[in-house]
Amino acid sequence: MQQAAPTDSESANQTQARSPQAPPDIIAAVPNRPTFATTAESVQRGVFEIEYGLEAASRHQNINGLLKWGALGTLELRFNNNPVQRDAGVAGTGDSGAGFKYKIISQSKTLPTFSILYTATVPTAPASRGAGAVGHSIQLLASKDFGKHHFDVNEGVQFVGQHGASGFDRNYFTALSYSYPFTKKWGITGELAGFSRTNAAIPATMTVLESVTFSPSPRLVLDAGGYFAAYGNLPRFTFTAGVTYAIADLYHLSRGKNKK
Numbered sequence: 240m241q242q243a244a245p246t247d248s249e250s251a252n253q254t255q256a257r258s259p260q261a262p263p264d265i266i267a268a269v270p271n272r273p274t275f276a277t278t279a280e281s282v283q284r285g286v287f288e289i290e291y292g293l294e295a296a297s298r299h300q301n302i303n304g305l306l307k308w309g310a311l312g313t314l315e316l317r318f319n320n321n322p323v324q325r326d327a328g329v330a331g332t333g334d335s336g337a338g339f340k341y342k343i344i345s346q347s348k349t350l351p352t353f354s355i356l357y358t359a360t361v362p363t364a365p366a367s368r369g370a371g372a373v374g375h376s377i378q379l380l381a382s383k384d385f386g387k388h389h390f391d392v393n394e395g396v397q398f399v400g401q402h403g404a405s406g407f408d409r410n411y412f413t414a415l416s417y418s419y420p421f422t423k424k425w426g427i428t429g430e431l432a433g434f435s436r437t438n439a440a441i442p443a444t445m446t447v448l449e450s451v452t453f454s455p456s457p458r459l460v461l462d463a464g465g466y467f468a469a470y471g472n473l474p475r476f477t478f479t480a481g482v483t484y485a486i487a488d489l490y491h492l493s494r495g496k497n498k499k
Contacts, residue, residue: 267457270483271305273450273464275432276391276414279354279382281315281342282307285490292462292481296474300325301333303481308489313342317358324368334369335361340380351383351390360400372400378412391416399437410437418452426452430466444471450479458485 269282272290282288290305302323308316317340321333338358346352360374378395393414398407414432421427433445450464463480 265457266485266488268460268483268485270460272481272483273462273479274414274416274428274430274448275446276393276416276430277356277380278391279342279352279380281313281340282309284309284312285488286485287487287489288483288485290481290483292479294477294479296477298327299474299477315340324364326368329368331364331368333364335363337361346383351381354380356380366402370400371402374398374400387420389418408438411435424454428452442471444473445469
């Protein structure tokens with residue numbers, strides 16, 4: 240999902256993609272969807288990958304997208320946008336964001352993968368549908384596999400710009416997600432995530448997510464499910480569905496053109 244993804248949910252094929260030992264000649268998707276948490280693993284070097292999904296709830300709907308490119312084996316460049324957003328009957332475009340994920344430590348028998356995620360919020364939507372000001376967030380990401388059981392933990396801080404004023408409000412983000420491939424192509428994921436209070440107008444929130452994933456090929460992952468609001472100013476239940484697709488290794492395409 241788009242939220243500090245947005246979202247990092249994987250099948251057996253995806254588990255291979257998140258592993259540092261995945262064969263370099265096989266392109267496999269590394270989804271952030273459908274969770275709010277983001278996996279600490281990065282898309283493969285050179286691979287361009289897209290994620291698009293929708294949310295539907297009472298008085299809230301959107302289409303959200305995330306573009307990712309593995310510039311290096313340890314560096315992933317990211318751009319996200321909500322091309323369609325509708326809140327309380329008012330529809331239009333949503334905010335955008337740009338940033339990067341940098342892998343500090345790769346997973347070993349004893350240690351998880353650790354990465355840093357930075358995102359700058361770009362207020363491409365009016366304040367009625369978005370932040371209304373530039374913002375920044377930074378998160379520490381950890382991911383670990385225990386056999387087929389995969390865990391992601393995120394801890395972060397978000398600096399929210401104040402519309403029409405200088406300075407920032409601040410909140411903290413915590414997420415714990417779990418995924419398990421119960422067949423070669425089907426998997427399940429669950430998550431507990433929340434933001435602390437930002438200001439008097441934006442209270443703390445907590446969500447509980449459940450979703451099913453289906454991966455017909457290593458490159459393609461589909462997801463469907465939803466999240467419940469445990470507390471906070473959110474719809475009681477929000478339905479989610481989306482797709483993650485690893486399009487191509489851009490470095491490989493470039494080498495092929497040079498040979499010609």
